[in-house]
Structure formats: C-alpha cells, structure tokens
Amino acid sequence: MSSKSVDVVIVGAGMAGIKAAADLSQAGFSIAVLEGRDRLGGRLHTDRTSGSKLYELGCSWFHQSLDNPLLKLALDENLEIKPQYDDNGPGIYDADGPLDGSKKLGQAAADFGDFASLYFKSHPEVSDLSLKEIIDIFTSEHRLLSDAQKAEVKRILQIPTLPNGSVASDVSAKYNGLPALGRDVLPVGGYDIIYNHVKKPVGDSDIHLNTAVTSIIKESNNTVTVATENGDKYTSKYVIVTVPIGVLKANAIQFSPALPAPLSSAIDNLGVSELGKVYFEFDTVFWPETVDKFVYVGDIEGEYAPAVISNWYLFNGEKKHPGLFVIVSSKLISKIEANPSCAFDLLKPVLEAIRVDQATPVPAPTRTKSTNWNSDRFTLGAISRAKIGTDPAGPIAEFANGFDNVRFAGEHTILDGFTFVHGAWRSGAREAKYIIDDQSKI
Template structure:
C-alpha cells in the first residue's frame, strides 16, 4: 500500500520470460495515459521499452495539481461511462479509487443531471426550470445518436494521477525529451530529440497529442504517406480550459453545477462545485470554445477576475479566492489543444486512417479512438490496441512464438473490483 492507502505494490503483471538474446525494442513517444498504457503492456510482455516525454512530468493532458492541499485535475477529470464496459473501470476498481457520480445514465446540461444544477443568465438572475428542461430534452435527443457508455459520469475524487502513477511503475521514462525527428530505417526506427540525442528501436508508438502532429513539430523521414497526413489534417482540435479557485469558505449552494448562459461566449460556462464531491472549498470554472482561447491571452489574475465578476453577479456574497490555477492547453507547446473532434464534411474513415500504422510506426491517443475520442478511456484503449498490434508484428518478424497473452486487470486481481461510487 502507498501512503495514500491505494493498492500499487501488486499492480505490475508478471514479466513473461522469453528465450531470446535480443528482446524486441519499442520507443513510445508521449508519456500521457495512452503512451504509458502502451509501454506498460509491452513491458509486461518482456519488450525493451523506452518512453520519451517532452514535459518534466508524466500524464500529458491528465494533470493533477496538489498546490491547494487537495487533488485538482486541471486536465481530464471524469470517467465517462461508470460501468464495467469502460476499459479503465477494472484498473480504477483495483486501485480502490473513489468516483463521485455527477449524472445518471442520460446526461444533460453540460454532462450533468438537472437535479443538481443552478443556472443563471448574464445579469445573475436564475433561469426558470421550464426553460432548462427544454434545453435538456434537446440534448437528450442528441445523445441518443451518440455512442455513450452507460453509468453516467464519475468524477475522480482523488484525481487521475494515481492511475498514471500505477501504470508507469517501473517503466523507463525519460522526461524533458522533446522529439523533433522520426526516421524509418530498413531495420528499425531512429528517434531524435531536441538536444540531439538519438534513440534506436525496432518500432515506435507515437502517442503525442493531435495538436502537436498538426503543427508539424515532429519531422518524419521519409514523410508520412498522404493518406496518413490527410487524416491528421482532417481531424479537429478543440480547446477547453479550467480556472480552479480555492476559497476560505463555502458561499455557494450545495449543487454540482453553477451554470451561466448569455449571448456571448464570455457569458456562457459553468462552475463545477468540488465541495459537493470532495469536501474541499473549490470551484472550477470550465471555459470552452472561443472563451477558452481568449483565456489563454489573459494573465492568471485577469482570467480569475473575469470569472469572479460573473460569480458575484450570481452570488452577491461571493468572496475573492485565496488561491487559483489557470490552464492553457491550447497554447501549451506540449499539447496545442485539449481534445480531438470531428470536422464537418470530412471523410468517415478519418479516425481509422489516423490510428493505422505506417510500417513500424504505430499511432495512439484519444484521437485514435473511433468510438470514444476525447476521453481518457479512449486514449487508454488506443494505447493498449497499438501495443498489441506492435507486439504481434515484432514477434512475427523476429520469429518468436507468441505463447502468452497479457492478462487483463481483472484476471490479475483475481476478480473485478467494484467501483467505489458516491453521490453525497
């Protein structure tokens, strides 16, 4: 058990012994959940794996901050689909991590149920429930056409970092290694970083964010084929930012969401009430769309002042925060966006082309998940899938018999551990 009481000591799957002098080698570019999951799977199959991460930390767009004295997820926060069909559920259950369910099976109003909301207009007046009900009905009809897992949405009470930490245990992860060039060679792949260091391996799994690939920060030699480069171009990137604020006292109602509506992007958004889920006096303002991009042009103080001014219209007794954090995922050179999204009029097979390998290069990340793009479990699943495809190909090329399948989490734990879910 670690100091937080989470199970980590027995997390690693037993390493598979292989009778070969030169185990297959793989470089994983990107230390987010997709890359770390891929590295974990390959390492458990006795592959030689090196993870190259451009940041000074692992996790990527999964980033839990502890400066408030409590875990605050400044990137991904939810498990979307609190059910055993979710690929991350066995791991989260095994680690004993708690979830706070923020909606029922059908999610409305910014992914939250109507029973726990307070919605205000730009002048601070509460919107009638009848109006919100009409919005909710429309949103439900939209959801019926989407592939949404059952079980609603679970907020990670302890943050997402324990998941990343558990997956990364024992892996060879090199931080502050920004990749600038990937060269396919006849006998493998060469990866060069910004400081001139070169790494060589049999194959490479690329799990950097879509925004980084679209910006052509990484040079490919030879160039990627047109079907791959067009897939990268034809996927969109969205931006969502968070302004987390810690207060000395709770002055807001005991609801999950304080929402705002108005005629401009600045007047639309919502405050997530973490006090209801975690007991900490924290509100997190969720900025999306054009306003999310505008936040990135403001200083931390300016961004906080702007959202607090809205908060004071809604709740006249609102106080100034004692601490605050502001994310800038769109301008962060390590992400250049928050999540992938479909673009209107683009081919239906774009996601399949994006995730398809190019010789000994494999692609993973939330953008590579056709059914669950933009989600943590989509990123996790794509990493596992890329690792499995890479594993099978390299074993075949090296003439190594594929005798053992990597065990699933529930097989390792002996049984599926129940998810710890609360609503109070």
C-alpha cells in the first residue's frame, strides 16, 4: 500500500482520460492516471496479435467525419491511419439473401426520418414514443406505401435497435438519431495510432495499470482522496472520472459525500447499449468481394436480430486474409460473451445470407474473436444511449457541470460527439481546460 499526492487524479485511461492527462501534463500539472485494466485505451482496443491482421476490439470508425477532431488531427499530423470510406455498395440482406430491389424498400424507408420529425412537430403534446410505435404509425399513415412495403419495411426501420442494443419497444424515436455530419471513415492502419499520438505528452510513470478505483472522497480541505482495490491512496486537488456510464450505473465507485441529485439523475437517465463485435477469418471468400459492408435484417433463433457485417477482407485483411467482423446486439452478444465458442453457430444465418452461392455451405472459420464489452466490469455495456422520454442533452449538461472538484468526462458527458470516440476526446479537453482555468483564478 502506498500514498501519493498529485494535482489531478484521472480515473480511466480511455480516450477521454488520456486527452485530459495530455493537456494537463503540457500545462505543468502533476497527474496520476489510474486504469483498472492491464492495458491502455479503454473501449479503444486495437488487437494486433489475435488475427492475421489487426482486429479493432473497440471502436472501429471515425464517425461524423466532417466534424471529427481526431480525424483532422490524424490528417494534419500525417499519421499512418490509412483512412478509407467503407460505404461502397452497402447491401441489405435477410435470411433469403439480398432484399428484392423491385419492392423499393430502401426508398420507402428513406421517408421515415422526415415523417418522424413532422409527426413530433405536429403533435407537440407527444414528448416521445418508442421506435416501434412510430414505425407502426408510419406504416399505417403513409398511404402511398404498397402492401409489400408496409409488410417488410419495418425490418429496415428497426436497424437503429442495433446501436441501441435494445428491442424497438425500448428505443427512443425522438432522441436515438445522431447528426450524420459526414460519412464514416475506417482507420485501416489502426485506431491505436491516434491514441498513442494523443498520449505522447503523458509520462509512463504517471500511468498506473491494474489500479481499479473503489472510492472517491471529497475532503473538508477541498482535496479529494481516491482509494484503489490494492489499498493505494491518491490525494489531489481535482479528480476526473472517465469510467463508462455502465460502471457508474453499477455503483462500482463509491462517492463520499454521495453525488448530488442532478448527477445521480443524469446517471439514471441515460441508457446503456448492449452490443458487441465478432471477428471471423476463413480460408476462402464466399461473400461479394467488392461490397464494403452488409446489413442483415433477418431473424436469428426465431427473433429479429439486425447485424452489420464489415468486409474486413477488403481493408485490414489486405485482400489476402478472408475475414469479416459482425456487430450484433442485446441477447445475442450476451450469449456469445458467455460462450465465445458458440459465435459461429449463432451467427451462421447472417453469414449464410451474404453467400454469393446460396447452395454452398458456409465454411467453418479458421479464427474467431469476440469482444466482451457487456461482461467486462470496466465497461458493463458498449456505449451510452438516450432513454425513451429523456433528451440526453439534460443529463449531459449535468455531467459537464460536475461536482466542484470532482469532474466527469467520457462519451456520455458531451453532446458534440455523444457516444463516439471524438466526443470522449472533446470531453477530456473540456475538463482539462476547466481545471487549468480554475487554477488560474487562484
């Protein structure tokens, strides 16, 4: 057991924590970054050992690429991230293969977003609805939809249940959509390159791995004591808490005094998305080689289960290593995390759907690797999400207000980049600036 005093303790070494640490270090503050895992990055995890080429076992894309400061930084600094768009011919598939283009289901679905906006505008008395409810209204009130479109477009319109990690009846219709702000960009060279660049100003001696925080105590002398599982204690003027929303919801860290009601409500009023990712490598390519990614809107084990399939073979596989990664949600990923060996059998309907030759069986994979975001005690979920009836701007504002010298950062604490890595980066910069400005007033 040991005791140490620093200016700022940062709980978590994900993108939010490392950005705050970098800015504070450059400003001359002494810091201690406490990370429960035996590695850096948090929900950013570029695995360069499990596959033939790298697996991104955390975030995969630069989202909102027209307003993404991390992508801009990577381009400005000529980092070897090898950015590529992966939106060439995304196809939508069900259990029978590609959807029938003659039914114009995509065109019918394109009306939905504007319909939902107009519906809430013309019904101000309706604070929110579930995604299922607004889909039912859309298909019943859109009089120009064909019977075939009404029957089948619902599957396409439930695709947002995937990032929300919930069934359509539990997804907010009003608040689940995020501004597009540009197409997604893959960092083919590895997301860890941008993380390591951000980390450069932070000294290795300031980072403490395998150091899980158990309690944060605000002392009467305006300092904070941070206690860890291994018995070490850190005293500081400020603490920045960057653990994910799922960890906060689980009360894995005890606060004394208890967090004020607005912050407790903020934790309660954001949801947690349960989703995950599974990598498969094969001996041969059995899917359309030139399609960047596929969206599956069929059933798995008798239940609707959307999935996104990325053609890893085209990008990280360098057209040498046949492979895919599949993003799935909710009950499915829970089964896979509990028993990773069942991943191929569970996801076989998804893989069968995208076969070029529907008569040829899908071969067994040569490698399989899945994430464990939901069972990992340092994440307890993938990302934050809006709850039905709650505008996430409210809880986010409370996190940004913080609790005096106990501050909060992470993708769940900021509106510009909410749920995304660049949002986490911005929140870390925000909290570092708060502390730097606050100290300048003394």
